[in-house]
Amino acid sequence: MRVALFLTCVNDTLYPDTGRAVVKLLERLGVDVDFPSGQTCCGQAHYNTGYRHGAEPLARHFAEVFAGYDAIVTPSGSCGAMVRELYPRMGARARAEGRGESLTRALAPVVPKTYELTEFLVDVLGVTDVGAYYPHKVTYHPTCHGLRSLGLGERPTRLLAQVRGLELVELPGAEECCGFGGTFSVKNPDVSAAMGLDKVRAAESTGAGVLCAADNSCLMHIGGTMTRLRSGMRPVHIAEILASTEEEQLT
Amino acid sequence: MTHTFVGMPAFPKAAHDAVRDTTLRGNLRHATHTIRAKRAKAVAELEDWERLREAGKQIKDHTLRHLDRYLVQLEESVTRAGGTVHWAADADEANRIVAGLVRATGEREVVKVKSMATQEIGLNEALAEEGITAYETDLAELIVQLGDDRPSHILVPAIHRNRGEIRDIFARTMSEWGRPAPDDLTDTPAELAEAARLHLREKFLRAKVGISGANFMVAETGTLVVVESEGNGRMCLTLPETLISVVGIEKLVPTWRDLEVFLQTLPRSSTAERMNPYTSMWTGTRDGLTGEGDGPRNFHLVLLDNGRTDTLADEVGRQALRCIRCSACLNVCPVYERAGGHAYGSVYPGPIGAILSPQLRGTASEIDASLPYASSLCGACYEVCPVAIDIPEVLVHLRERVVQGGPVTRRGAKVTLQPAKGHAAERAAMRAAAFAFTHPGALAAGQRLAARTRRFHPRRLPGPGRAWSDSRAVPKVPAEPFRDWWRRTRGETGGDR
Numbered sequence: 001m002r003v004a005l006f007l008t009c010v011n012d013t014l015y016p017d018t019g020r021a022v023v024k025l026l027e028r029l030g031v032d033v034d035f036p037s038g039q040t041c042c043g044q045a046h047y048n049t050g051y052r053h054g055a056e057p058l059a060r061h062f063a064e065v066f067a068g069y070d071a072i073v074t075p076s077g078s079c080g081a082m083v084r085e086l087y088p089r090m091g092a093r094a095r096a097e098g099r100g101e102s103l104t105r106a107l108a109p110v111v112p113k114t115y116e117l118t119e120f121l122v123d124v125l126g127v128t129d130v131g132a133y134y135p136h137k138v139t140y141h142p143t144c145h146g147l148r149s150l151g152l153g154e155r156p157t158r159l160l161a162q163v164r165g166l167e168l169v170e171l172p173g174a175e176e177c178c179g180f181g182g183t184f185s186v187k188n189p190d191v192s193a194a195m196g197l198d199k200v201r202a203a204e205s206t207g208a209g210v211l212c213a214a215d216n217s218c219l220m221h222i223g224g225t226m227t228r229l230r231s232g233m234r235p236v237h238i239a240e241i242l243a244s245t246e247e248e249q250l251t
Numbered sequence: 252m253t254h255t256f257v258g259m260p261a262f263p264k265a266a267h268d269a270v271r272d273t274t275l276r277g278n279l280r281h282a283t284h285t286i287r288a289k290r291a292k293a294v295a296e297l298e299d300w301e302r303l304r305e306a307g308k309q310i311k312d313h314t315l316r317h318l319d320r321y322l323v324q325l326e327e328s329v330t331r332a333g334g335t336v337h338w339a340a341d342a343d344e345a346n347r348i349v350a351g352l353v354r355a356t357g358e359r360e361v362v363k364v365k366s367m368a369t370q371e372i373g374l375n376e377a378l379a380e381e382g383i384t385a386y387e388t389d390l391a392e393l394i395v396q397l398g399d400d401r402p403s404h405i406l407v408p409a410i411h412r413n414r415g416e417i418r419d420i421f422a423r424t425m426s427e428w429g430r431p432a433p434d435d436l437t438d439t440p441a442e443l444a445e446a447a448r449l450h451l452r453e454k455f456l457r458a459k460v461g462i463s464g465a466n467f468m469v470a471e472t473g474t475l476v477v478v479e480s481e482g483n484g485r486m487c488l489t490l491p492e493t494l495i496s497v498v499g500i501e502k503l504v505p506t507w508r509d510l511e512v513f514l515q516t517l518p519r520s521s522t523a524e525r526m527n528p529y530t531s532m533w534t535g536t537r538d539g540l541t542g543e544g545d546g547p548r549n550f551h552l553v554l555l556d557n558g559r560t561d562t563l564a565d566e567v568g569r570q571a572l573r574c575i576r577c578s579a580c581l582n583v584c585p586v587y588e589r590a591g592g593h594a595y596g597s598v599y600p601g602p603i604g605a606i607l608s609p610q611l612r613g614t615a616s617e618i619d620a621s622l623p624y625a626s627s628l629c630g631a632c633y634e635v636c637p638v639a640i641d642i643p644e645v646l647v648h649l650r651e652r653v654v655q656g657g658p659v660t661r662r663g664a665k666v667t668l669q670p671a672k673g674h675a676a677e678r679a680a681m682r683a684a685a686f687a688f689t690h691p692g693a694l695a696a697g698q699r700l701a702a703r704t705r706r707f708h709p710r711r712l713p714g715p716g717r718a719w720s721d722s723r724a725v726p727k728v729p730a731e732p733f734r735d736w737w738r739r740t741r742g743e744t745g746g747d748r
Contacts, residue, residue: 007733009688013698014726016733035737040688048628050650051681058688089644096566148630177585181627186718188263188625190270193722194589195627224723 003033004069006062006114008079008216009041015216021243021250022075022117025132028243029125033073038065044082049183052090056103059087063110071124072114075239077146077215078182080116085149087111116146117239118155118214128158133246135165138236139208141199141222143215144177156214156238163241169206173198180221196225203233214238259596261621266590275411279588282410286582289523290635296525297515306512308639311573314503315563321470321503322554328473332535334550339497340662341557346377348553349462349495353383356493356549358459364477364484365389366464367405367576368497368555370598371611374462385462386428386454388483390447397424403592403600406521406578411591414438421446429453451483461491461547465498466575467513468552471506474534475552478517478527488531494547499555501563501572513575516637520577558611564660567648571606573638580632580642586625595622602632606645613661614653620671623649654678676715698732705730 003026007019019035026033042062043055062083066072074080088111091104121127140160146152160168179185179195186192199222203211209232213219216237223235236250244250259265269275294300314321326336339345353361361378363369363385375385375396387396394409395402398420402408409417418438425432425446430453432446463484467476475496477484488494504510518527537546563569581587581601592600596618597608605622614620623646632642652659654677656668670678687694701708705728712720719725731739 009694012733013701014728016729016731016736019733020736035734035741037734037738038691040691040694041684043688046681046685048647048650049677049681050623050647050652050654051678051685052647052651053655054681054685057685061689093567144627144629144631148634175631177627177629177631179585179627181629184624184627185723186715188266188586189718189722190263190267191586191589191625192627194270194276195585196723220726221723224719224726227724228722 001031001070002068003031003071003073004066005033005035006039006042006066006072006074006079007035008074008076010217010220011075012039014220015237018075018216018237018239021237021239022073024248025130025239025243026073028245029121029127029130031125034069036065036069042079042082044079044086045182047082047086047090052093056090056094059090060103060106063107066110066113070113071120072110073117073120074114075117075214075237076217077116077143077150077152078217080114080119081145081149083114084111116150116152116214118152118159119150121159121242122155129162130159130242132163132242132244133165134163134241134244134250136210137167137169137206137208138210138212138241139169139171139203139206140174140238141171141178141203141211141213141218142174143213143218146214147175152214159242160212160238164246166241167208169208171206171211172202178218178222180218182217185221192221193225196221197229200225200229200231200233204231208233210234210236210241212236212238212241259616259618261617262590262594262596262625263621265594265596265618266625269591269594270589272591274413275591276589278411278413279591282407283582283588286523290520290579290582293519293523293525294635297519303512303516304637304639307516307575307637308573310504310509310512311501311638312570314505315501315569315572318500318503318563321505322500324470325468325473325503326554328470329535329550329552330473332473334473334535334552337551337553339553339555339557342372345372345497345553345555345557346374349374349497350378350381350383352493352495352551353378353460354381356460358383360384360386360454360458361460361462362386362388362454362458362487362491363392364461364463364487365392365408365479366462366497367598368464368499369462370402371499372497372555372557374497386451386458388451388454388487389479390444390481390483393447393451394420397421397428399424401593402598404578404581405576405599405601405603406581411593414440414443417443425450455483455486455490458487458491460493460495461487463488463494463496465496465502466517467510468498468503469505469507469510470503472534474507474532476510477529477531478514479529479531480522480524480527482529485529485531488533488547489545492547493549493551494533495551495553497553497555499557500559501574517575517577520575520579520635520637558613560663561660562610565610568606568610568645570640571603571610571645573640574603574607575638576603577637579635579637583631583635584626585629585631586627590625595625597622602626602642602646603640606640606642606649609649609652613659614649614668614671620653623647623653695732695734699735701728702730702732702735
């Protein structure tokens with residue numbers, strides 16, 4: 001099986017550790033993973049800010065870059081949802097605008113092959129115990145697009161529950177949005193910050209030292225809030241926890 | 252009188268103040284979290300909830316697709332039952348019709364059932380200009396009216412008030428409107444309810460004209476339905492000689508059987524009750540079909556368009572017309588919870604307001620152009636919506652309308668909107684990003700530049716970046732982007748272009 005890592009532009013630029021963790025994790029599980037270096041951005045920020053037409057060339061580019069793979073794995077719930085949920089919608093809108101089937105046809109092949117990381121682990125590889133070791137108290141925040149668009153459900157927490165040394169504690173109000181929301185975070189900074197503050201306070205109330213999520217965009221917002229609040233907690237992407245082993249511990 | 256929303260600032264500015272109002276935040280947090288949990292429980296009781304939701308969606312979509320036919324059928328049914336149907340293209344016309352009907356009775360006072368449609372058109376203010384006083388009889392609407400306030404929630408218009416505030420409003424202003432509050436009024440719910448009950452009873456027994464909206468209109472029989480909790484609606488619908496109902500044209504369902512779905516989903520979604528305490532249904536006048544029975548002698552139905560036909564013309568946006576005004580989306584919305592209802596600048600606050608107002612009113616004003624952005628697109632609203640309105644989808648669609656313009660329907664005519672002003676810098680940035688994202692070489696060069704200059708990156712961003720860094724640390728750029736690490740350690744691999 002030819003598996004491509006779709007790292008996302010945010011992770012590539014700001015969170016390369018998450019990328020290295022995904023590679024390490026997948027290779028440990030026997031997956032031959034490739035990073036097609038033509039990859040850029042799925043177009044989510046364009047689409048969600050109202051620039052759907054501007055997102056179309058990005059989506060076409062994505063489809064070309066990832067065309068030859070059997071599976072496309074991404075450590076981001078929202079970018080995964082962009083491909084799976086919104087690429088078909090973009091095609092339908094183009095058709096409604098009298099532009100025919102061209103966009104739909106171009107994007108259709110990558111849509112069903114795109115998996116969020118925890119989906120790929122649980123559904124495709126069929127594992128929940130990935131042999132990880134992470135001796136910390138962790139609380140998990142299910143990010144909105146992973147939760148509601150992709151329906152990740154209990155996959156992430158099932159994976160975390162099998163991590164040796166890890167104590168998983170429930171996050172109060174877990175399903176409430178953290179307030180990131182892409183450009184929402186700067187277009188409505190007051191409400192976004194208030195939501196972020198409440199999320200951090202809820203996380204702190206668990207007594208955990210680590211807030212885990214499957215999307216670094218949300219963690220950038222939550223973590224940035226933690227820094228400003230001088231919170232003792234730190235944000236960690238789920239891939240980095242799952243990649244951590246007794247021999248090679250995450251620092 | 253209820254204030255109108257003309258000249259509201261954009262949502263972020265209005266929310267800026269609300270977020271800092273700790274009393275408001277406390278009131279809203281308590282109220283929305285309580286109802287949120289109750290609703291989840293009430294919905295979980297029904298095994299066929301998802302099927303009811305799908306049925307509700309399909310009934311509404313079918314009705315909207317054939318609205319022209321069903322509206323004519325409704326008019327025939329209402330007329331046959333002794334009522335009179337009036338058609339109002341916009342708020343002004345609806346207000347003129349209602350004022351004319353009230354004047355014709357010779358009355359100067361009317362009692363009102365809680366109604367979103369009459370708030371949408373500013374009926375109370377329009378009647379006041381004609382020297383007619385409208386008394387709100389729903390408890391929360393009464394609180395808003397007595398407090399010279401604006402509603403902030405569809406179902407619980409005074410949700411932003413706590414018991415102490417309500418007590419003070421009653422004690423201060425009830426005497427100006429009728430029977431005063433007792434001198435020793437406290438803030439216990441029973442005493443507050445009793446004070447309102449005595450104050451309102453006087454109005455019910457005196458009123459000759461009642462004004463209502465409706466939750467549903469049944470085309471096959473001409474029956475109107477009001478669903479409520481307090482019983483004030485029942486009083487207004489049955490006691491006065493003349494009843495005037497102002498109803499949006501999208502409130503139609505074809506048959507009685509269709510009510511079966513909504514009378515299950517509406518109460519569970521709105522008040523978290525299995526069944527609401529009062530469901531009033533009336534068909535025409537008491538002298539209509541049988542010459543006996545309860546209800547008004549004169550019944551007028553004012554069918555309100557006010558932007559609905561234009562909304563119906565938009566294939567993505569039209570799903571907003573499925574709305575049955577349950578408020579579940581408000582109660583679950585994290586943005587509403589923190590910004591409060593007033594920030595939305597409309598009688599329709601929350602997620603549904605953010606997609607209804609810019610469609611019914613257009614996106615020309617500052618507030619209406621900002622509403623599509625008043626959401627983090629978390630999707631909680633869509634999840635709870637009992638008629639499956641994909642609110643995030645419509646929000647994004649309306650963002651597109653704001654930044655890009657394009658074809659819309661206004662007052663029945665196709666027009667092309669120009670892109671909104673104030674988005675020029677964003678548009679340029681999006682174009683630049685799109686270039687980099689279709690040219691991986693340009694993207695990689697940018698990433699490398701950011702990595703090399705990382706020691707000089709400020710901890711607080713200038714200009715628009717302050718919106719981020721005022722409350723959140725700026726992420727540190729790593730020494731090397733992932734793609735460079737991959738190339739360095741693994742060499743060049745497929746897919747590069």
